[in-house]
Amino acid sequence: MSYRGNGNGISHPSTNGHEPAHYAMLKEKIAILKRERNAVILAHNYQEGAIQDVADFVGDSLGLARSAQKTEAEIILFCGVHFMAETAAMLCPDKTVLIPDLAAGCSLADMIVPEQIRSWRSKHPDGVVVCYINTSAAVKAECDWCVTSTNGLKVIEHIPSEREILFVPDYYLGSYLKAKTKRKIHLWKGYCPAHAAILPEQVDRLREKHPDAEFLMHPECGCTTKQMHLADQVLSTEGMVQYAARSNAKEFIVATETGILHRMRQQNPEKQFYPASEHATCHHMQRNTLEKAFLSLVKLEHVVTVAPAIAERALRPIQRMLEIV
Numbered sequence: 001m002s003y004r005g006n007g008n009g010i011s012h013p014s015t016n017g018h019e020p021a022h023y024a025m026l027k028e029k030i031a032i033l034k035r036e037r038n039a040v041i042l043a044h045n046y047q048e049g050a051i052q053d054v055a056d057f058v059g060d061s062l063g064l065a066r067s068a069q070k071t072e073a074e075i076i077l078f079c080g081v082h083f084m085a086e087t088a089a090m091l092c093p094d095k096t097v098l099i100p101d102l103a104a105g106c107s108l109a110d111m112i113v114p115e116q117i118r119s120w121r122s123k124h125p126d127g128v129v130v131c132y133i134n135t136s137a138a139v140k141a142e143c144d145w146c147v148t149s150t151n152g153l154k155v156i157e158h159i160p161s162e163r164e165i166l167f168v169p170d171y172y173l174g175s176y177l178k179a180k181t182k183r184k185i186h187l188w189k190g191y192c193p194a195h196a197a198i199l200p201e202q203v204d205r206l207r208e209k210h211p212d213a214e215f216l217m218h219p220e221c222g223c224t225t226k227q228m229h230l231a232d233q234v235l236s237t238e239g240m241v242q243y244a245a246r247s248n249a250k251e252f253i254v255a256t257e258t259g260i261l262h263r264m265r266q267q268n269p270e271k272q273f274y275p276a277s278e279h280a281t282c283h284h285m286q287r288n289t290l291e292k293a294f295l296s297l298v299k300l301e302h303v304v305t306v307a308p309a310i311a312e313r314a315l316r317p318i319q320r321m322l323e324i325v
Ligand code: SF4
Pocket: 046, 081, 105, 106, 107, 108, 109, 134, 192, 193, 194, 195, 257, 282, 283, 284, 285
């Protein structure tokens, strides 16, 4: 997670040089609004560069959840997708959580509903259900543990070895955890379309073209099971950002949503970053724009809340995760 300490949000100009002319003015207005509203902006690594520039914190799901817990601001403008804003709303019931676009959902999270977990439990009464953080609050309410791609191994290792596990909803992250832990894990067949756009053949071509580049892979990638052994590093988004900064390599092939390249290039201007696929973009993440973030702060919309009865149960797997990692 990166902390943009000066808080004015305008000291990290986009490195792509293609921002619309009015963005500079919008960034200044957002900085003023943040102060007036006592608001903090949390942005996911996949958000467009201009949003990352105005954010107080940029990071992955886990880092953002932690930032939400720590902030003293009254308003959290959550520039990410809906399940992330729900998590912040549950962790910070006394704060107002806003999202720039209410339709910024998650195709992966939509691949499982609470009834499906209840059905699995009825057939596996001693089973343990572990959900990726990319799930709705209603699904989390049915689960025992929550994980992110940063801490999945740690959480699975925490579960007694004789218990069988259902992992939802990401098949590829689940496969990675199953291979690493050698545990009996039932895999849900959900996937992220943005990561599924990264094909093994594309990665092979890039590796041939850039033989000195390190290959960094997110475990959600559809090519994980076939190419995991080829990856120099299988990392969460935050892990990728940190690894790129400390590695001596000068070139990297990055297999995850392309929004992450903004921060990597900004922090390492002397290094080269190649997306494993230019098509690995999340249309949900891209629904949030700098204009919508600005309007969110002006109008104090769209407020994200979770019904108390769901929040009480959904917080349990999240809190258990946060206690051990
Ligand atoms: S990149 Fe994939 S997993 Fe992440 S929010 Fe978009 S659809 Fe969901």
